[in-house]
Amino acid sequence: AAIAEVCHRRGRPLIVDEAWGAHLPFHPDLPTWAMDAGADVCVTSVHKMGSALEQSSVFHLQGDLVRPEVLRSREDLLGTTSPNVLMYAALDGWRRQMVQHGEALFDHALGLARKTRERVSGIDGIRVHGRDDFCGPGRAADMDPLQIIMDISAWETTGYRAADWLRAHHRINLHIADHRRISAQSTHADDTDTAEALVAGLTELSERRAEVRSGRPVEMPPPSTLRLEQVMLPRDAFFGRTEQVSWEGADGRIAAEMLTPYPPGIPAVVPGERLNGDVLRYLRTGVEAGMVVPDAVDTAVTSVRVVRDG
Structure with a gap:
């Protein structure tokens, strides 16, 4: 709610990814859902905590900071031209189930x-x-x-x-x-x-x-070194000239790929960030201990894709 207040004081919309929050509006003992906290747009994945088929996600919209026709056109730009009617039916079924029960x-x-x-x-x-x-x-x-x-x-x-x-x-x-x-x-x-x-x-x-017992501890760095410096736009780094280097040799280089430990699926590295040894050791020791980094070019993280120097 405080974040919504800060955004609205400046005339900016608050857009919330509430993927795991489809159930939140339906019981008083659950956390406040984004729209009741003042968000302008909330994206909810009903297939996660609701009774809907996989890929069934919805937008919620309120207020006048985001126009409905603009949101619709943005979704149409990225969405499929052949939506599955079963998904819409499942979403309607979930909505009815929650309202009634x-x-x-x-x-x-x-x-x-x-x-x-x-x-x-x-x-x-x-x-x-x-x-x-x-x-x-x-x-x-x-x-x-x-x-x-x-x-x-x-x-x-x-x-x-x-x-x-x-x-x-x-x-x-x-x-x-x-x-x-x-x-x-x-x-x-x-x-x-x-x-x-x-x-x-x-x-x-x-x-x-x-x-x-693994005997292979994950070298988890402090939060201060997990937050990397963004030195290029992600698009420029991802689509620019790149090369694959050893993970040890990637220290100090600019990442050209996303590196996401999964679960929980939150990127440790995004394109355009300057890599450091702490994050690289965290990913490498994590993979050795059982972590999965599915979006890496080299999923074993023995090498990393970086922006080519010069």
């Missing part, structure tokens, strides 16, 4: 997530994060309680290896994982059976934690 569905979902969080907290070596860890002055405004975020650093392994183990041994796909955490995303579609499967899988993983 949304609060009751999320009453159940929130209660189940709370009980599951309590049970997971009792598993040896797992610390379940809550609002107190992430919310407050200088941090996030709120946290979605349907996300069960777990710190497993006491197991001396990475979230990447833990996620791979759960997929291989229990057919459980976690939401995200990083160098020391895993996260399970609960939804209105979960029930006692899926919650029990998660608890059982995590319990067995705790008992067999020695199997996932």
Whole structure:
């Protein structure tokens, strides 16, 4: 809301990517969704936290800072000329379901997530994060309680290896994982059976934690060195003259590609930024520990695409 106020004071629209927030308007115990916080445009991926088919995303628009015809023309420029009618039907079905049953569905979902969080907290070596860890002055405004975020650093392994183990041994796909955490995303579609499967899988993983100890710590740099200097426009770096160099030799060079650890899918490097050794070591040791960098030309990050000197 404070960001919206700053933008509007200057006559600028606030556009929010709320990909995982399709459910937020439908229960008072969920965080405030972007439009109620004053955003002008909000993009919501209904296929993530709603009952819609893959690729079903929508724009929400309010106020007079973005004209509807302009938004429509921009979408038409990038969208397909052959939209799938099943997607529109699924979106309408989701909207009807939420209007009629949304609060009751999320009453159940929130209660189940709370009980599951309590049970997971009792598993040896797992610390379940809550609002107190992430919310407050200088941090996030709120946290979605349907996300069960777990710190497993006491197991001396990475979230990447833990996620791979759960997929291989229990057919459980976690939401995200990083160098020391895993996260399970609960939804209105979960029930006692899926919650029990998660608890059982995590319990067995705790008992067999020695199997996932990697001995390869991820060299995570401080936030100050993760924020790289932008020295070229991304378009100029990406479409300019480039070369592929070793990851060690990329220190100090200008990136010509995006390097995104996934999950969570947030770029560590975008084209036009000047690379440094800390970020490069983070990516390289991360891949060795199980991190995936799918958008790199060399997904093993043994080499990096950079702007050609001169």
